[in-house]
Amino acid sequence: MKRIVITGMGAVTPVGIGVDEYWKNITAGESGIDTIKTFDPSELAVQIAGEVKNFNPSDYLAKDLIRKTDPFMQFAYIAAEEAIKQSGIEIEPERTGIIMGTAMSGVATTAFTQEALTGASHKKVGPRFIPKILGNIAAANIAIDYNIQGPSFTVSTACSSGGDAVNTAVMCMQSGKADVMLAVGAESVLCPLVIYSLANAKALSRRNDDPKTSSRPFDVTRDGFVIGEGGGALVLETEEHAKARGAKIYGELMGCGNTCDAHHVTAPHPEGRGAIACMKLALADAQLKPEDIGYINAHGTATHKGDAVETNSIKTLFEGKLPFVSSTKGATGHMMGAGGITEIITCLKAIETGTIPPTINLNEVDPECEGIDFVPNTAKTAEIDYAMSNAFGFGGQNSSIIVGRYK
Template sequence: MRLVITGMGAITPLGNSVDEYWDNLVAGKCGINEITRFDTSELPVKVAGEIKDFEPSEHMPKKLTREMDPFMQYGFAAAMQAIDQAGEAAEPDRMGIVVGTALGGINHISETQDVLSKGIRSKVSPRFVPKIIGNEAAAQVAIAKGYRGPSLTVSTACSSGGDAIGTACMLIQAGQADAVVAMGTESALSPIFILGLTSAHALSTNPDPAKASRPFDRDRDGFVIGEGGGALVIETEENAKKRGAKIIAEIAGFSNCTDGYHVTSPHPEGIGAIFCMEKAVENAGIKPEDVDYINTHGTSTPVGDPIETSAIVKVFGDHTSDMYVTSSKGATGHMMAAGGITEAITCIKAIETGIVPPTINLDNLDEKCEKLNYAPNKAVEKQVNVAMSNSFGFGGQNSSVIFKKYE
């Protein structure tokens, strides 16, 4: 059974459509700016990859804008873009949805508790619970479109988006659906989240928004929080051909595993990342040397970046001299679950266009990172037939998805 992509959608700090996101990414633009959503004067971090120029009522009925937290709005908007591109992929009872989100409605929870604690309000809205639960992002899409197929919510930290793709594939392979919308969506910009990550020494404290996220660079000091939504419509090749849909790319393979090592740190030898990439290659029925491009997890953390690059060398060996390895997070920040989908879209667009987007802010490669083809600060032209997207997360979560040019 061959699985293919027929629709894509994206809401990102670089733009609120796939084309806008891709064009700005290739141009080397940065979507990270000073935080505007709340007062950061007492916070150690003041920059993030916020969504800009997003008017919810342009993407959904006004009633829904009051019922959904921003993390749901971003996913909903991305899903509608993907569905519009794909067309009606399956009958309602054969159409599934898988949403990935690491933190759900964390902002709404913290904001509500804050006004209660300060005595500003004494009551909680009846919309509170539906606005914070992760699965409601999928439910709102299903309600809007009348879907009655399987619906699952994946919460595997920063691997949630990649795992949403893998879970969607498994549902189709198991005969539970003919097509599935895979979504990754996140809006975790809140003071409490910033303070928690700062205490864990995970976030960059660089005050310059344009330079704060710098994957693989010797001057990086942590990741930058990003937000957004991404969506793919996945279906069988047979189903897509039967209805005359345009096939964008093929999903060749996927894998998920855990390090079994630590609640936040990756295994120092990258054993989980290595195993995950190897199993994805095996699942795709290809050889390591068939992979032309990897969009890495590449978050700009001092610990994570060298481990991932070392794992790539251990899996791909001498072939790394012929492939490109980049990170999109210098431009978007770390969008967590949303990044797993938008970075998959990056792989698909690289296959479609023959362009590998740059790793921005990579001015001086950290000597601890392997010497790979990172496309520093400038996009490169390269024929890409096979691309891999990596997403690794807290708890030792690992996800790898492989895409192929459809032929």
């Protein structure tokens, strides 16, 4: 088995654009959640979200690219650009690939286009509509500009899409199909159509009067998740390839797990069957024991069932020595496909800096979630060598990714 290393990272998030800004604010306990600004939410039951702040696409992208892309594609492109620049890599077209992870692709563009069409006297839809909503076009735009001609897949496994994009990238490299893979996750689903559905399913927090404290993972007062948006990217290389070009290595991709609960379309298995199996697979792939993991970036969305099941799953598997656990979704909201990547970046930065990011808005741990140090509200200092990122999604999709200090 080849050793896989990380040589580049990129992030576009509600708490900052760029990995450095993201990390500074996430460890400081800043919240990126506020009243929705991109459209008027006043008639909706849920009016809050984690939007990317101060985002002007023309600061980052050419005009033609802006016109033909959905916001989730723009976030993906910008995150990928940062990761590629940080890696310093010179693309070898046929030995470099790209995997895109997104849960809902261009759903907001679809919804707003249909709304405009319904109220229009002249029924006209632009020629760019279809390319703007297809998930794989995000990867295609990046591949075109960087001449990436190797394996290209788009993974859509609900909220585990980002983690599964990394897993798929690793499989491509282990099979010898590429020396370098760009793993990207991105999401922008904010529109009344999505909000109505999730609100009616009682999945979303309704704390419109206090947006910054609305996302409360593991807290006894939590009342649902907050929609977030953004993008994340990682440049993955075989160790041999990275060392040959003298690349700076930010960490090692140790192991990946993927399972399905085979239980329910939206609810997790009550005993965490799939989550436990997934974490076990990642540990086995990494050739590590549970006690080796120093930190887990939890899926932790602030839903009642989800947080309780994940807590019990972690306690069951890590019974001998519980690691630090935190959910950065208290700050960013649930970024869906993007979160799977940015939360892996969180794990890499925790290892690099010795800082465990906090779970903000956690003032009283739910009795169903007791027994774990969730790093409430304030970051902690700890020397760790290995960290795990969990991402669980509708359909019983489970992803666990383990990263480690490069030795």
